[in-house]
Amino acid sequence: xxxxxxxxxxxxxxxxxxxxxxxxxxxxxxxxxxxxxxxxxxxxxxxxxxxxxxxxxxxxxxxxxxxxxxxxxxxxxxxxxxxxxxxxxxxxxxxxxxxxxxxxxxxxxxxxxxxxxxxxxxxxxxxxxxxxxxxxxxxxxxxxxxxxxxxxxxxxxxxxxxxxxxxxxxxxxxxxxxxxxxxxxxxxxxxxxxxxxxxxxxxxxxxxxxxxxxxxxxxxxxxxxxxxxxxxxxxxxxxxxxxxxxxxxxxxxxxxxxxxxxxxxxxxxxxxxxxxxxxxxxxxxxxxxxxxxxxxxxxxxxxxxxxxxxxxxxxxxxxxxxxxxxxxxxxxxxxxxxxxxxxxxxxxxx
Numbered sequence: 540x541x542x543x544x545x546x547x548x549x550x551x552x553x554x555x556x557x558x559x560x561x562x563x564x565x566x567x568x569x570x571x572x573x574x575x576x577x578x579x580x581x582x583x584x585x586x587x588x589x590x591x592x593x594x595x596x597x598x599x600x601x602x603x604x605x606x607x608x609x610x611x612x613x614x615x616x617x618x619x620x621x622x623x624x625x626x627x628x629x630x631x632x633x634x635x636x637x638x639x640x641x642x643x644x645x646x647x648x649x650x651x652x653x654x655x656x657x658x659x660x661x662x663x664x665x666x667x668x669x670x671x672x673x674x675x676x677x678x679x680x681x682x683x684x685x686x687x688x689x690x691x692x693x694x695x696x697x698x699x700x701x702x703x704x705x706x707x708x709x710x711x712x713x714x715x716x717x718x719x720x721x722x723x724x725x726x727x728x729x730x731x732x733x734x735x736x737x738x739x740x741x742x743x744x745x746x747x748x749x750x751x752x753x754x755x756x757x758x759x760x761x762x763x764x765x766x767x768x769x770x771x772x773x774x775x776x777x778x779x780x781x782x783x784x785x786x787x788x789x790x791x792x793x794x795x796x797x798x799x800x801x802x803x804x805x806x807x808x809x810x811x812x813x814x815x816x817x818x819x820x821x822x823x824x825x826x827x828x829x830x831x832x833x834x835x836x837x838x839x840x841x842x843x844x845x846x847x848x849x850x851x852x853x854x855x856x857x858x859x860x861x862x863x864x865x866x867x868x869x870x871x872x873x874x875x876x877x878x879x880x881x882x883x884x885x886x887x888x889x
Contacts, residue, residue: 721777748810807839835869
């Protein structure tokens with residue numbers, strides 16, 4: 540290969556690195572903003588600028604997508620593996636306790652059975668005997684056997700209660716993170732999701748955002764149409780959020796009529812656009828049993844956050860401003876100021 544060939548190869552390599560850098564940011568932080576068709580079109584424009592054959596260009600696109608996706612999946616798996624490993628240790632600890640309880644019951648039963656068998660043999664031996672002293676001794680042994688029997692019954696009852704408690708704990712490993720009414724995550728799941736995403740942010744610099752929604756005038760629904768209607772509204776809103784969320788997002792019932800969506804790899808602008816679209820979807824949804832609106836508050840993680848809940852505080856303050864501004868709107872908190880998500884913010888760029 541001549542000098543011109545090497546120069547052309549270096550140029551293509553540099554261009555590929557530039558394309559990968561631009562679209563890694565695009566895919567990573569604005570998933571909710573850019574539709575797949577738009578992303579594909581932008582990527583093809585960059586690849587076309589290299590004047591590569593069509594087959595080679597398609598291979599480059601596939602390779603870039605694979606590398607970006609693989610890198611992100613590995614990072615998420617690291618934290619998910621740690622979480623699963625902690626759950627496995629807890630399950631093993633419970634299983635060990637169950638085994639210890641079962642072993643203690645077996646030992647106590649074996650010892651008691653041996654005493655009962657010995658007493659039975661002596662009683663059969665004395666059944667045809669008229670020795671008064673022997674019968675008195677046997678009665679004394681029977682009274683002595685009654686005490687351990689009562690204690691064993693108490694131990695078995697306590698062991699049964701402990702077994703039931705440990706089994707319930709095993710059964711609730713998944714249930715304890717799920718809201719029973721809506722089927723979405725609960726506060727415990729939310730706290731764990733915050734810890735996981737903040738760990739990824741600190742370790743790899745991954746960005747994530749949350750959107751907090753509150754059903755407007757929900758108390759009036761309960762008061763005027765009944766709590767059963769209120770429950771149906773909560774379930775319908777949860778379904779709308781689940782349908783709109785990505786597979787990697789986490790939908791949470793934060794409490795009462797409040798919901799939160801945790802969005803990994805999504806910056807503040809992307810989360811704001813997604814939240815505004817959801818607000819509009821709820822207002823026009825045919826899934827709801829009655830007409831409702833929601834207000835929203837959006838915030839993004841920042842490196843200066845001192846704990847997991849600093850982002851929650853910002854989203855909550857943004858939600859408060861949405862409520863005070865007439866409801867049925869979305870506000871965002873950028874760490875310094877709280878501003879409404881307007882049409883100009885969500886309009887696609889040329």
